Structures are given as structure tokens and as C-alpha cells.
Amino acid sequence: MSSTYPDSSTLETLISAAVAAPSMHNTQPWRFRLAEEPPTVEIHAAPEQGLPREDPQGRGLHIAAGAALFNLRVAVTHLGWKPVTRLLPDPHDPGLLASVRIAQQASARALHAAELYEAIWRRHSSRFPFTGEVVPGSVMNDLVEAAQLEGAKMTVPAPRETERLLRITAEAEHRNHFDPYRSAESRRWASRDEAADTGIPSAALGPQDAFEQLPMRDFSAQRSMERLPARPFERTPALVSLATGHDRRSDWLRAGQSLQHVLLVATTHGLGTSLLHQALEWPDLRDELRSPTAPFDHIQMLIRLGYGPEGPATPRRSPPMFLDLDGTACRGESLP
Numbered sequence: 001m002s003s004t005y006p007d008s009s010t011l012e013t014l015i016s017a018a019v020a021a022p023s024m025h026n027t028q029p030w031r032f033r034l035a036e037e038p039p040t041v042e043i044h045a046a047p048e049q050g051l052p053r054e055d056p057q058g059r060g061l062h063i064a065a066g067a068a069l070f071n072l073r074v075a076v077t078h079l080g081w082k083p084v085t086r087l088l089p090d091p092h093d094p095g096l097l098a099s100v101r102i103a104q105q106a107s108a109r110a111l112h113a114a115e116l117y118e119a120i121w122r123r124h125s126s127r128f129p130f131t132g133e134v135v136p137g138s139v140m141n142d143l144v145e146a147a148q149l150e151g152a153k154m155t156v157p158a159p160r161e162t163e164r165l166l167r168i169t170a171e172a173e174h175r176n177h178f179d180p181y182r183s184a185e186s187r188r189w190a191s192r193d194e195a196a197d198t199g200i201p202s203a204a205l206g207p208q209d210a211f212e213q214l215p216m217r218d219f220s221a222q223r224s225m226e227r228l229p230a231r232p233f234e235r236t237p238a239l240v241s242l243a244t245g246h247d248r249r250s251d252w253l254r255a256g257q258s259l260q261h262v263l264l265v266a267t268t269h270g271l272g273t274s275l276l277h278q279a280l281e282w283p284d285l286r287d288e289l290r291s292p293t294a295p296f297d298h299i300q301m302l303i304r305l306g307y308g309p310e311g312p313a314t315p316r317r318s319p320p321m322f323l324d325l326d327g328t329a330c331r332g333e334s335l336p
Contacts, residue, residue, distance in 0.1 A: 006039055006102060010079065014041060015319035017075035020120050021260055023064035024051055024277065025189035025219070026200050026314045030068055033324045039102045043069055044324070045095045049198070053185045054176075054281050059252050063300065065097045066256020067263075070150070071120050072100055074264070078117040081105055087250050098253060119267040124313050126272035127206025127216055130306025132234035139269045140240075143305075146265045147242060151251075152258035152300065155241045155291065162239050165279075165289060165302060170215040172278035172285050177218060182281075190219035197317045204312045209233040214304075217278060238305045239276070241289070243297035255300035266305060274311070276302040 006014065015032055018041075023029055029049035033042040043065055050061055069085065076083040084101040088094075140156055147154035157165060176182050192199035205219055210230040214237050242259055244251040266273050279285040280299065289299040 012319045014075050017120050018068040018072040019316050021067035021071050024060040029061045032322050041100045043098045053182045062252035063256035066253040067260035069098045070257040070260040074116050087253050115268045116264045119264040123267045124311040125274045126311030127274050128309050129231050129233040130308035133307045135238050143262050146261040147258040150258035150261050151254040153243050168279045168285050168288050169276050173215040186219050197315045207231045240303050242301040243299050247298040271305050272308050274304045
């Protein structure tokens with residue numbers, strides 16, 4: 001990178017890091033534009049990659065964009081520069097979700113630990129059974145701090161509260177299974193062949209819980225215990241919830257940054273993670289997820305944690321496919 005402008009190799013590294021973030025069904029709903037003066041990377045929504053049935057408000061899209069934004073910040077810092085971030089910087093362009101100005105590093109102290117950058121490339125969702133080994137309290141404290149640094153609150157529910165959250169998630173999974181429109185949308189992105197560069201390949205879908213306790217997502221919406229190999233999952237799942245005090249678009253973006261910070265810190269500790277998003281797709285069930293002790297919080301994500309096999313990598317499109325160098329493809333797009 002020169003003193004004023006990132007070269008093509010640097011830009012490709014930055015975009016590769018950004019798009020390694022998770023997104024619903026691995027739709028990768030982002031576009032990036034590089035502005036020259038000052039050097040700034042803009043993150044735009046890609047509505048054509050949205051999920052109109054399962055994510056009609058675009059909340060999941062914003063969370064995915066926030067996760068990509070956090071990865072971009074980590075990568076800029078890793079390269080020795082300072083990311084100056086703005087959320088929703090242009091009220092006249094709702095598709096422009098965030099911008100990161102690349103400035104000279106103000107001090108030698110890195111804003112993010114080097115291991116977070118390495119974790120970007122190692123983090124994959126694991127929809128497979130974990131061992132059931134208890135996550136140490138010191139690790140949970142690190143995850144709580146990571147969420148707080150990005151403006152969200154991570155809560156570790158008690159066992160009875162975990163059971164309640166799982167019951168609500170199971171109800172959402174049941175609804176998704178029998179909603180023909182949502183089922184068709186989910187199937188569109190599931191069981192992709194090896195040549196696909198979006199969606200979730202069969203190897204990453206994972207089995208169902210033989211104990212019928214942990215409602216892992218059935219992306220095909222056609223699988224059943226009789227038709228899908230089942231394996232015993234951990235009897236006492238470790239769940240955490242991620243919440244914000246408000247529920248605006250900027251809060252969704254902050255939640256995405258918090259989510260990704262938590263996932264990367266978990267990866268550095270050797271933890272596997274997967275996301276239980278089903279109940280968040282139904283407004284009434286999302287309201288039910290609220291803790292009785294925090295009735296005004298807005299739950300943005302449920303995260304399952306544990307020790308076990310790393311999940312298979314899901315594909316990503318190449319950086320040039322995300323780039324819009326002249327701005328024509330991004331400007332004027334509306335959100336779903």
C-alpha cells in the first residue's frame with residue numbers, strides 16, 4: 001500500500017478479509033466501492049442477494065455487512081493503517097451501509113490483536129456436535145468484552161433460560177419447515193454443488209440432533225430424522241445471546257461487528273460456533289426471546305459455542321466480483 005492509495009494486491013486482501021464474514025445462507029449480500037480521495041472503502045448492500053421471505057427488513061443483511069465491516073477494520077489495522085469508520089454515512093443513499101477511510105496509523109499500538117486477523121481465515125460455522133466440555137468462565141468473559149467493545153451486550157443464560165431459548169428456536173424451525181415460501185427460499189441456497197461460489201454445500205449442512213433437543217437448522221426444509229443421518233449432540237448446549245438497546249439500522253450494523261468480534265475471539269480460543277437465527281425471523285418469536293430480566297433489549301443473535309470439529313469452509317466469490325470501481329453498480333440501490 002502506498003502512502004495515499006491501496007494497490008491492487010492490498011485491495012484484494014482487504015476485500016477477501018471482509019467477505020470471509022458470515023451471512024445468512026452464505027448469500028454474501030455485499031458490494032464494495034473504492035473512493036480515491038481520501039482512500040475509502042465503501043460497503044454497499046446487494047439487494048439481489050437478499051432473502052425477502054426470511055429477512056424482509058434486511059436486518060440479517062445489515063448484520064452480515066457489520067460482520068464484513070469488522071473484518072475489514074481488522075485487516076486494515078493488520079496492514080499497519082488506521083480504519084476510520086462511519087455507519088450509514090449518506091442519508092440520501094440507503095444502500096451505502098458503511099465506509100472505512102484508510103488513514104495513517106496514529107500510533108504503533110495495534111487496534112486489534114494480530115491473532116484476530118489470523119482467525120478471519122480459520123473461522124467457519126460448525127453445525128456438528130460439540131463435546132459438551134464446559135467453556136471456561138475466563139473465555140466467556142473475553143467474549144462478553146468483545147461484544148461490549150462494538151456496542152452490544154452478550155449474555156450467558158442460565159440452564160433454564162437456555163431451555164426456554166431452545167424451545168422458541170424449535171418453534172421457529174417448525175414454522176420454517178411448513179412455510180412453503182420460506183422453505184423454497186432456504187432450499188435455493190442449500191446443498192450447492194462444488195462449483196457454486198455462494199450458498200451452503202451439502203458437507204457443511206450437518207446432521208440433526210438424535211436427542212431432538214438442539215434445533216439445528218434444516219436448510220433444505222425437506223429433511224427429517226428418518227431421511228437425514230442423526231447424531232447425538234451435546235446434552236447441555238452452551239448458548240449466548242447478543243442484544244442491543246435499540247433496533248435501528250445502525251444497531252444492526254453494530255450487532256454485526258459485535259458478532260464477528262465474538263466469533264473471532266472464540267476462534268482464537270479454539271471454540272467452534274454456529275448461529276441459531278430461526279426465531280429472529282419471526283417478529284413474535286423474536287420478542288419472546290427477550291430475557292425477563294432485560295425486557296427492553298433487542299435480541300440480534302443466538303450463538304452456540306463449544307469444542308469439537310471445525311466446520312467445513314463455505315465458498316466465497318472472488319474479490320473482483322464484489323468490487324465496483326466506478327460506483328455505477330452501487331449508487332441508487334434500495335434495500336429489500
